[in-house]
Amino acid sequence: MAEILTHLAFYAGWPNVWAAFRMAKEVYKDDNCREQHGGFFGLGQPNVDFAKYFIGKSYLKPLTNPRDTVFIANVTFEPGSRNNWHVHRATNGGGQILLCVDGEGWYQEKGKSAQSLKPGDVITIPANVKHWHGAKKDTWFSHLAVECPGESTTNEWCEPVEDEEYNKL
Secondary structure, three states: OHHHHHHHHHHHOHHHHHHHHHHHHHHOOOHHHHHOOOHHHOOOEEOHHHHHHEEOOEEEEEOOOOOOOOEEEEEEEOOOOEEOOEEEEOOEEOOEEEEEEEEOEEEEEOOOOOEEEOOOOEEEEOOOOOEEEEEOOOOOEEEEEEEOOEEOOEEEEOOOOOHHHHHOO
16 A cells, blocks of 8 residues: 555645555554455445446545545445546546455446456546546456546547447457
């Protein structure tokens, strides 16, 4: 976990990472927490605000304040859960970084093959690239989602990843 937080500090800055570090200390106070879904940072709350952009259930645990320069959240997907195709728009900078922390999942950019994900994998998603990510069919999956700062940043949610496409993976 120390390696992940150090890597994250280069993108998010130490002040933002300290919030995640404090959360990590809380999670590891009780060794029983390691068995819960959500990995190192825990499960979080049902992701009801964005549920319409997901197939299956997901959970969100913000690690920094959404109004901070860099927003970081632990996102956990139940088996088979995935988000819709989407694009992180920006006129300059922007994009997203995924730091995989628990379980196994998928990441795919439009027009490319899906990539298998496991803890320790890091995905850098440039702004304006259409993609999706989520859990594999038979396992929970968690990643830290880092929203990269930029100009005129927005998220554009697109069509769902259809079962037929997903089940081929």
